[in-house]
Amino acid sequence: MSYPFQLKKLPYEYTDLEPCISKSTLEFHHDKHLKAYTDNFNKAIETVTEVHNCSVEDILKNLTLIPENLRQGVINNGGGVFNHNFYFDGLTKEKNKKIPERLKCLLEENFSSVELFIEQLKKAALTYFGSGWAWLVQDKENGKLKIVTTRNQDTPLGENLNPLLNLDVWEHAYYIDYQNRRADYIEAYMNIIDWDVVDSRLK
Structure with a gap:
């Protein structure tokens, strides 16, 4: 995935994590909060064309590529995108899954x-x-x-x-x-x- 970044779909249904995490929480957390981070991350790197073919992870690993006046916005919003996608991908509807x-x-x-x-x-x-x-x-x-x-x-x-x-x-x-x-x-x-x-x- 590269610029412009899209809101990544959840790997399960909104009700699948209940009762641990409710449908309402997932809808707000994913559809509102993560969507805002994704949109704002795109705005933050809009003019930094040299990173448009990079993944979020690669951009966050190479912040020196980002002009200093844009860097904190990239950290805040790019971090929001990476952290949330990583978090959502690490959850499952299968309760108490066995550790490999x-x-x-x-x-x-x-x-x-x-x-x-x-x-x-x-x-x-x-x-x-x-x-x-x-x-x-x-x-x-x-x-x-x-x-x-x-x-x-x-x-x-x-x-x-x-x-x-x-x-x-x-x-x-x-x-x-x-x-x-x-x-x-x-x-x-x-x-x-x-x-x-x-x-x-x-x-």
Whole structure:
């Protein structure tokens, strides 16, 4: 996908993630919020013709190609596009999907157990102040897995990290369903992770 970027269709129906995430939340989150990021990203790079054949990911990895006066808009909106598509693609209507053996072994190797990994991911998402994301990433140099957080629509792409999974803790991701109960949203999110997709993202 390249410029002009289009709103990517969800890989499931709006009702498929219920009761964990409601149809109303998905409609607002995808059709309104992600649509706005997509439109604003196109506007931000409209005059930067040298990146028009690049993917969102490649643009975010090479921000020096973007004039400084446009760069923050590209980070905010391009990050919004990448982060949201990555998030939506990592969810599934199949509840409590089994973790593939390769990924399971890596989680046990890096976090002692799958249970400890889940605990750490939930803690990172719950304790993050303000709007942002909790991520499972893989270090490109040594292959190790770790949990990081990013603020607003920042991504880990420019830090030599390969993203595997992300958890959206902006209020628009959960407020219709859970109001201020971020912990309940995080707990529900854990039931609809597509572990096959996460495993496929390993390098």
